Amino acid sequence: MAATAAPDLAIGGVTVHRVIDMDPFVLPLNFILPQAERAVLDAERALLKDHVDFDANTILLAVQSHLVRAGGITILVDTCVGEMKPRPRRSEWDRRAASGYIARLAAAGCRPEDVDVVLCTHLHVDHVGWNTQLRDGRWVPTFPKARYLMGRADLDHWTAEAARDPAVNHGSFADSVLPVIESGQADRVDPGHVVADGASILPLPGHTPGQVGLDVETASGTRLVVCGDAIHTPVQVLRPEWSSGFCSDPTQAAATRRGLLERAASDDVVLIPAHLRAPGMRVRRPGGQFRPVFCGCDGAAQD
Numbered sequence: 001m002a003a004t005a006a007p008d009l010a011i012g013g014v015t016v017h018r019v020i021d022m023d024p025f026v027l028p029l030n031f032i033l034p035q036a037e038r039a040v041l042d043a044e045r046a047l048l049k050d051h052v053d054f055d056a057n058t059i060l061l062a063v064q065s066h067l068v069r070a071g072g073i074t075i076l077v078d079t080c081v082g083e084m085k086p087r088p089r090r091s092e093w094d095r096r097a098a099s100g101y102i103a104r105l106a107a108a109g110c111r112p113e114d115v116d117v118v119l120c121t122h123l124h125v126d127h128v129g130w131n132t133q134l135r136d137g138r139w140v141p142t143f144p145k146a147r148y149l150m151g152r153a154d155l156d157h158w159t160a161e162a163a164r165d166p167a168v169n170h171g172s173f174a175d176s177v178l179p180v181i182e183s184g185q186a187d188r189v190d191p192g193h194v195v196a197d198g199a200s201i202l203p204l205p206g207h208t209p210g211q212v213g214l215d216v217e218t219a220s221g222t223r224l225v226v227c228g229d230a231i232h233t234p235v236q237v238l239r240p241e242w243s244s245g246f247c248s249d250p251t252q253a254a255a256t257r258r259g260l261l262e263r264a265a266s267d268d269v270v271l272i273p274a275h276l277r278a279p280g281m282r283v284r285r286p287g288g289q290f291r292p293v294f295c296g297c298d299g300a301a302q303d
């Protein structure tokens with residue numbers, strides 16, 4: 001058996017592996033951040049070099065899961081794009097195959113049956129894909145022994161949206177959420193729900209109505225927050241008011257992001273945004289302005 005890859009973060013008995021589904025995932029700057037001003041990015045070329053293609057004027061994201069081992073259990077946060085899903089409106093996602101995702105999960109020492117909990121921070125198409133896979137013409141849960149946690153408010157919202165228009169959110173509700181509910185493996189959770197010893201559900205509304213994160217306390221006292229799309233890119237640490245073009249309530253999303261950044265700066269929390277092309281980041285506030293500082297695998301800020 002191949003050696004298990006070292007975790008991307010290992011802090012106080014908690015480990016996190018990034019499991020890549022697609023990297024980079026490239027979006028035009030003003031498509032993802034309609035309010036973005038290029039001059040703000042240009043002033044931070046060194047800081048943002050892995051997160052912005054300055055020549056192409058695009059934002060670079062990873063579509064990935066975070067495999068968190070905490071409190072004695074294995075938690076997979078967000079499940080990316082998946083395979084074989086009909087996504088005609090985005091060709092790079094449409095019925096894709098041979099992504100290598102399950103092999104990369106194995107490299108992190110995890111088989112699908114080893115996942116205890118799948119947490120969907122929200123139910124956007126690029127966060128639910130590997131919830132299910134195609135078996136004998138049917139969509140079945142990829143993680144056979146897992147409980148799948150979904151924020152109650154998000155599930156209520158997307159259930160209503162999909163009933164109104166099945167094509168909404170690239171049609172992902174029918175192939176990536178509904179089969180999990182029908183298998184009996186889905187749990188609706190509310191903020192404060194305890195996922196494991198030291199790990200609980202954090203409300204992060206605005207990007208979607210019921211987005212949640214995973215708030216993890218480690219034995220060393222450092223906290224980690226896996227924060228979904230509350231932050232898409234470190235650019236938004238520099239300008240928290242720039243919500244994405246995909247946010248259901250951009251004003252609320254910005255308020256949630258600012259609150260998260262204030263907490264991270266004051267309590268030295270390690271933030272793990274879903275699409276971050278780095279293990280994690282801490283937040284500094286020199287002169288009152290937020291700045292991201294990327295972390296090494298021990299979680300130490302690389303200032």
Ligand SMILES: [Zn+2]
Nearest residue numbers: 124207229246
């Ligand atoms: Zn999203």
